[in-house]
Amino acid sequence: MEPPPARGRDSAAPKLDTAGEEAELELGLGLSVGGGGGGERAGAKRGRILTARDFPSSVGTKRAADEAVSQEPGGGSPTSGSQVVGWPPIRAYRMNSLVNLAKAPRAEDDISPNEKGKSKDGSEDKTRTSGKSDVDGREQKHIGFVKVNMDGIPIGRKVDLNAHACYETLAQALEDMFFRPAKTVDLTGVEENRQVKKSSKLLNGCSEFVLTYEDKEGDWMLIGDVPWGMFLTAVKRLRIMRTSEVNGIAPRFQQTSERQMRKPI
Amino acid sequence: MDPGKSRDSAETARVMQFPNDVLERILSLIDSHRDRSAVSLVSKAWYNAERWTRRHVFIGNCYAVLPQIVARRFPNIRGVMLKGKPRFSDFNMVPPNWGADVHAWLAVFADQYPLLEELRLKRMTVTDESLKFLARKFRNFRALSLVSCDGFSTDGLEAIATDCRHLTELDIQENGIDDISGNWLSCFPENFTSLEVLNFASLSSDVNFDALERLVSQCKSLKILKVNKNITLEQLQRLLVRAPQLTELGTGSFLQELTAHQYVELERAFISCKNLHALSGLWEATTLYLPVLYPACTELTFLNLSYAALQSEELAKLVAHCPHLQRLWVLDTVEDVGLEAVASNCPLLEELRVFPADPYDQDINRGVTESGFLAVSLGCRKLHYVLYFCRQMTNAAVARIVQNCPGFTHFRLCIMKPGQPDYLTNEPMDEGFGAVVKTCTNLRRLGVSGLLTDLTFEYIGRYAKNLETLSVAFAEGSDRGMQCILDGCPKMRKLEIRDSPFGNVALLSGLEKYESMRSLWMSACKVTLSGCKLLARQRPRLNVEVMKDEVDDGQSYKVYVYRTLAGPRTDAPSFVCTL
Numbered sequence: 001m002e003p004p005p006a007r008g009r010d011s012a013a014p015k016l017d018t019a020g021e022e023a024e025l026e027l028g029l030g031l032s033v034g035g036g037g038g039g040e041r042a043g044a045k046r047g048r049i050l051t052a053r054d055f056p057s058s059v060g061t062k063r064a065a066d067e068a069v070s071q072e073p074g075g076g077s078p079t080s081g082s083q084v085v086g087w088p089p090i091r092a093y094r095m096n097s098l099v100n101l102a103k104a105p106r107a108e109d110d111i112s113p114n115e116k117g118k119s120k121d122g123s124e125d126k127t128r129t130s131g132k133s134d135v136d137g138r139e140q141k142h143i144g145f146v147k148v149n150m151d152g153i154p155i156g157r158k159v160d161l162n163a164h165a166c167y168e169t170l171a172q173a174l175e176d177m178f179f180r181p182a183k184t185v186d187l188t189g190v191e192e193n194r195q196v197k198k199s200s201k202l203l204n205g206c207s208e209f210v211l212t213y214e215d216k217e218g219d220w221m222l223i224g225d226v227p228w229g230m231f232l233t234a235v236k237r238l239r240i241m242r243t244s245e246v247n248g249i250a251p252r253f254q255q256t257s258e259r260q261m262r263k264p265i
Numbered sequence: 266m267d268p269g270k271s272r273d274s275a276e277t278a279r280v281m282q283f284p285n286d287v288l289e290r291i292l293s294l295i296d297s298h299r300d301r302s303a304v305s306l307v308s309k310a311w312y313n314a315e316r317w318t319r320r321h322v323f324i325g326n327c328y329a330v331l332p333q334i335v336a337r338r339f340p341n342i343r344g345v346m347l348k349g350k351p352r353f354s355d356f357n358m359v360p361p362n363w364g365a366d367v368h369a370w371l372a373v374f375a376d377q378y379p380l381l382e383e384l385r386l387k388r389m390t391v392t393d394e395s396l397k398f399l400a401r402k403f404r405n406f407r408a409l410s411l412v413s414c415d416g417f418s419t420d421g422l423e424a425i426a427t428d429c430r431h432l433t434e435l436d437i438q439e440n441g442i443d444d445i446s447g448n449w450l451s452c453f454p455e456n457f458t459s460l461e462v463l464n465f466a467s468l469s470s471d472v473n474f475d476a477l478e479r480l481v482s483q484c485k486s487l488k489i490l491k492v493n494k495n496i497t498l499e500q501l502q503r504l505l506v507r508a509p510q511l512t513e514l515g516t517g518s519f520l521q522e523l524t525a526h527q528y529v530e531l532e533r534a535f536i537s538c539k540n541l542h543a544l545s546g547l548w549e550a551t552t553l554y555l556p557v558l559y560p561a562c563t564e565l566t567f568l569n570l571s572y573a574a575l576q577s578e579e580l581a582k583l584v585a586h587c588p589h590l591q592r593l594w595v596l597d598t599v600e601d602v603g604l605e606a607v608a609s610n611c612p613l614l615e616e617l618r619v620f621p622a623d624p625y626d627q628d629i630n631r632g633v634t635e636s637g638f639l640a641v642s643l644g645c646r647k648l649h650y651v652l653y654f655c656r657q658m659t660n661a662a663v664a665r666i667v668q669n670c671p672g673f674t675h676f677r678l679c680i681m682k683p684g685q686p687d688y689l690t691n692e693p694m695d696e697g698f699g700a701v702v703k704t705c706t707n708l709r710r711l712g713v714s715g716l717l718t719d720l721t722f723e724y725i726g727r728y729a730k731n732l733e734t735l736s737v738a739f740a741e742g743s744d745r746g747m748q749c750i751l752d753g754c755p756k757m758r759k760l761e762i763r764d765s766p767f768g769n770v771a772l773l774s775g776l777e778k779y780e781s782m783r784s785l786w787m788s789a790c791k792v793t794l795s796g797c798k799l800l801a802r803q804r805p806r807l808n809v810e811v812m813k814d815e816v817d818d819g820q821s822y823k824v825y826v827y828r829t830l831a832g833p834r835t836d837a838p839s840f841v842c843t844l
Contacts, residue, residue, distance in 0.1 A: 086356030086763075087738065088624045088654060088681045091413065093439035093467055097572055098622060162549075163495065165469050169444075 096165055096229070150178050150240035151209070161232060167224050171211060178240060212241045222246070285314060293318040317341060324348070325783050327389065328808065331831045332370045336377035344383030344408070345374070351786050351825055353761060354388055355413055358788060358823070360812070362838050366390040366416070368398070369836075375402040383408040383434075390414065396421030400428035408434035408462070418443035419470065426452035433486075434462035447472035447495075453480055460484040464491040466515045466546060471495045482507040491515025494548045498523055498531060505534035514538070516546035519554055519573065528557065535561040545569035552579050562586035567593075571620050574598040581606030592616040597632035597654060604637035608644025616650035617641055621681060624654070635662035642669035649707075650675040657688040658715060663697030673705040677712030683739035683764070686716040693717055693741075699724035702732070709756075710734040722746035726753025733758045740765040747771035751778045761786040769796025772824075776800070779807050784827040792824055794844075800826065801844035808833055809844045 090098070149156040157177055164170040211223040215234040220241075226234070283291075292314050295301055298321075305315040321344040322335060336342075349365025351358075367389045374381050381403050391414050399406065406429050411417075419442070425435065426449050447470035453460075460480065465472070474496070481487060481504050488511060490504065496517025505511070523531065531554075535541075541561045550573035562568075565587050570580070571594040580595065580603040590611040595603070597619050607614065619633055635658045642648060648670045658680050667673060686692055694715035702708060702724050709731055713721060719742035725732065726749030733756050740746065740762075747767040750757065751774050760782065768791030779785060779800075794811065801809040812823040833843040 084683065084764075086353060086358040087683065088621065088679055089353075089356045089736075089738070090620065090624060090654075091355045091439055092357060092441060093413075094571070094620065095624070098620075098624065163469070165444075169469070 146235060146237050148174060148177070148238040148240065151242045151245070153178065159238065161235070166228055167231075171223075174211065174238070174240065208243055209240045210243050210246050211238065212246070213238050285310070288314040289318045293320075296321070298323045320344060321346070321383070326827050326829075327365055327367075327370065328831060328834050329783070329827060329829045332373035334830065336373055340377075342378050343381060344385070345370075345378075345381065346385040346387075347389060348387045349389035349414075351761070351784065352388070352759075353763070353786055353788065358763070360838075360840060361415075362390075363841065364390070364834065364836050364838065366392070366395075366836065368392065368395045371395055371398055371402075379403065380405045382406060383410075385410040385412075386414055387412045388414065390416040391421070392416045393418055393421035393424070397424040400424040403429075405431060407431050407459075408436075410434065410436040410438075411440055412436075412438040413440060415441040419445045419447070419449045419468065422449035423452045426450065427454070430454070430457075431459055432457075433459050435460070436462055436464040437468060438464060439467050442468075444468050444470050446470050450480070451476040456483070458483045458485065461486045462489040463487065464489065464515065466491040466493050468493050469495070474500055478503055478507065485510070487511065489513040491545060492517045494518050494546075497521045498554065499527055502527070502531045502534045505531075505538060509537040510540060511538055512540050513543035513567075514541055514545070515569075516544070516548075518548045519546070519550035520548070521554075523554070528554075532557045532560065539564075541565065543567035543569075545572075547573040549573065550575065550579075552582070555579060555583055558583070559586045564589060566591040569594045570599075571596055571618065574622050575603070576600075577602035577606065581610075584610045587611060588613075590614055592650075594618040594620070596620050596622040598622045599633075600631075601633055601637035601640065604633060605640040605644075608640045611645060613647060614641070614645035615647050617645075617648060618652040619654055620652075621654040624681065627656075627682070629656045632656055635659050638662065639666055639669075642666040646670060647672070649673050652677040652679075652712075654679045654681055656681055657685075658694065658697070659687045659689050660692065660694060660697035660700070661687075661689075663694070664700035667701050667704040671704045672707060673701065674707050675710040676701050676705065676708060677710065677736070678714055679712060680715040683714075684716050684741070685714075693720070695720040695724065699728075702728040706731065708732055712736040713740070714738060716741065718742045719746040719749070722749045726750050729754055731756055735760050737762040737765055739763070742766060744768055744771035744774070748774040751775040757781075758783045760784075762790060763787070764789040766791050768792055769799070772796050773800060776803055779804065779826055780828045782828065784825065786823075786825050788823040789821045790824075792822060794822065797822070797824055798844050806830070810837070811842045811844060812840055 145158045145160050147156050148159050159170070159173060159177070161170070164173065212220050213223055213231070213235045214220050214237050216236060220239070223231070223238075288311070292301075292304060292311075295304065301315055301319060305312045316338050317340065319339050320342060322339055322342050323346045324330065324335065325348050327347050327349045347367065347370060349367075350363060353359060354363065365388065367386055375398070379402070382405055384399065384406075385408075389411075391411060396417055399409070401424075409425060409429075409432070417440075422435075422437070425432065447468070450465070450472040453476070457480065461484070463480075472493070472495070477492070477496075478500075481490065487508050490508060490511055491513070492501070492504070492515060494517055496504075498517075498519065498521040501516055505514075535557050538561055542564055544558065544561070544565055544567070547570060550570070562583070563586065566589055568583075568587060568590055570583075574596050575583070575598060577600050580599040584590065584593075584607050588610065590607075591613055593607060593611065593614060593616070595618070599619075604617075604619070607617070619637075621632055623631065633653070633655050635655070638651070638653055638655070638658075639662050642665070646669065649672045651673070652675075655678075658678065663678070667676075680694070687694060687697070694713070695718055697715075698711075698713050698717070698721045701711070706728075708729055711725070711729065711732055711734070713736070717737075717740040721740070722742065723746070725735070729735075732754045735750065735754070735757065737760075742765070744767055746765075747762070748771055750760065751771075757778070763786075767787065772787070772792050773796060775785070797809050797811050801807065806828060807826055808829050810825045810827075812825075837843055
């Protein structure tokens with residue numbers, strides 16, 4: 001068990017002022033290893049499972065998150081519970097799956113007030129889980145499928161949101177559905193095809209069309225503004241809109257922040 | 266047994282002088298890492314015999330030692346398990362690109378262990394390049410397991426499927442990866458037959474079903490198959506009839522409109538799986554199709570329903586068919602009533618995990634409560650591992666639970682609202698956790714939550730003599746609390762603390778302790794940079810790594826301290842400072 005070699009402390013030491021406070025923590029030998037691409041890219045990993053940063057108000061956030069114009073007084077204080085990063089301690093993968101499960105009651109706007117009162121144990125829990133097997137005989141929207149219409153095409157389609165974990169794959173699916181491009185995805189690892197964002201024209205504004213959705217409040221929003229999980233709880237249907245018509249949609253930033261301040265969680 | 270003492274020592278002397286090959290033969294039968302560590306400390310001869318015969322090495326912290334050192338000590342390794350990032354990285358508390366890249370290890374292994382067969386990684390960064398390198402350089406490679414890793418895409422998996430001709434295991438779990446396409450599955454060669462374990466449950470892209478079906482038919486030794494959500498019930502049936510020898514099955518989506526005929530076929534397929542002891546997947550499972558499982562349930566020992574939001578009656582009906590269940594994972598949609606059904610039907614239960622279906626929902630009328638836990642403890646006396654997410658708990662209930670099941674080894678209670686007291690008495694949860702540590706003398710892992718004062722930690726320090734892992738969040742109290750733990754728990758290995766008022770005094774009180782632990786994590790506590798620097802200065806054999814915690818206006822830090830023989834790491838990103 002030999003002692004470690006004498007360290008070159010200087011290279012690793014932070015530059016601090018005499019008060020010992022964290023001036024610029026100019027830190028060590030930052031070799032960027034592997035495919036990380038260097039530096040922190042908040043949530044920028046392609047198709048990555050959404051992290052706390054991607055859920056400004058629901059999963060908990062660092063206040064540095066761009067769009068979260070959050071003005072909670074206690075910001076991140078324990079008593080607000082749901083606002084805390086990494087709490088409750090559940091792995092990102094599971095969190096993502098739970099979002100899909102939990103969204104069901106909120107997405108069901110078809111339920112009339114009558115039927116809500118009818119639920120069995122007086123709790124609304126039943127609405128959450130039943131897919132097709134609903135004993136009430138209620139028209140259950142199949143969890144996950146929403147209608148998609150494209151400007152200029154009379155017949156709409158349906159897409160299963162449950163089959164997607166992020167906007168990129170959803171956009172790809174829709175492109176396949178409506179544009180039927182030749183399969184250009186080269187799967188042997190050609191660099192540009194990894195940039196799913198690039199190949200998804202609907203998301204990056206290069207196309208004549210943009211992807212929008214109608215939320216529960218009846219507003220049409222641009223897709224990609226809110227974290228995937230929030231989107232799932234809010235979306236009613238999708239529309240592939242001509243870019244020229246997009247001006248009618250509320251400006252991204254303002255709309256998003258308004259929503260976040262209104263949201264209960 | 267020998268009567269005389271002199272004969273004893275003669276015997277001992279003879280044993281110590283065993284010829285090496287006999288010693289090696291004996292030692293090669295020992296698998297447990299801990300036993301092997303113990304063996305290596307006996308004498309130089311035993312140290313040598315042990316290192317030559319070791320085939321599997323487990324490295325709990327990839328930064329604790331350099332790969333070259335490992336290779337030098339153990340020349341004949343066939344399987345490696347590596348763990349990387351601190352556990353809290355699972356909950357997004359560690360920024361991306363933190364490190365734990367496996368490539369440096371693979372490079373050394375390519376040289377020193379060209380015959381490497383198994384690689385099991387947890388919380389490591391693995392790039393596609395690394396996967397391609399692995400597939401190319403290790404001709405004998407057999408088993409790859411990636412849990413909670415990141416950095417790679419399905420392209421990397423293609424390389425594995427294409428080039429690893431002897432692959433027996435491909436186990437991909439809960440990784441943060443780029444799921445580009447399911448094409449990787451089609452990359453297995455036409456005549457491929459060696460697969461025994463295939464788990465792609467957490468991948469979301471569609472795989473080519475024909476390729477999968479062919480793979481399953483050809484791999485007659487396939488024992489564990491866990492497919493992803495996109496595989497339908499109808500497809501599942503086709504797979505099952507080709508693999509009735511399965512011991513563990515992860516289904517795809519359990520929601521599909523089946524004709525009566527298809528339903529019967531599916532049922533029959535499950536009946537033919539006579540060796541099934543573990544079942545998972547079951548996404549969107551509902552009362553409609555769960556009954557097809559019943560015939561397969563009689564021999565089930567592990568049932569993972571944590572992706573199926575079942576209601577109480579649905580669970581009750583299901584567990585009525587599972588008398589031999591030992592491990593059960595569920596969502597809290599089953600509620601206390603569901604857990605009561607478990608208590609009545611599964612007397613052999615040893616492990617229970619209850620996950621919250623809606624973690625951010627503050628409504629206390631949902632999910633499970635103390636009474637569900639209590640019910641299980643009454644019905645399942647062999648219970649020793651629990652992970653329980655709930656919205657309310659009482660000290661009295663916890664005390665009774667451990668009275669019913671004093672054999673707890675892992676007690677992880679997560680009261681979801683930070684700092685919440687006993688909801689009946691409004692007192693801290695000190696007495697509850699105190700009861701846990703007093704009663705459960707075999708306790709190795711403890712997760713505490715709710716309102717806690719120093720008293721909790723005094724109890725832990727005084728009673729938890731076998732405790733190895735402790736997770737603390739949102740506790741109150743003072744430095745004294747953490748001091749009690751560091752002073753009192755002789756077997757502590759992993760201590761992770763967040764959002765608790767422990768400062769430099771507490772941190773430094775562990776000066777004597779940290780080198781006997783694997784690691785310490787503290788975030789959003791009261792530790793300052795100067796405290797950390799002091800620690801680093803006093804203990805050169807520890808790496809004291811500090812990250813600025815962005816949430817708290819940069820006032821607090823994330824501190825990660827771990828023992829190491831490798832010195833400060835050379836791949837630390839700019840946001841990590843090794844003091």
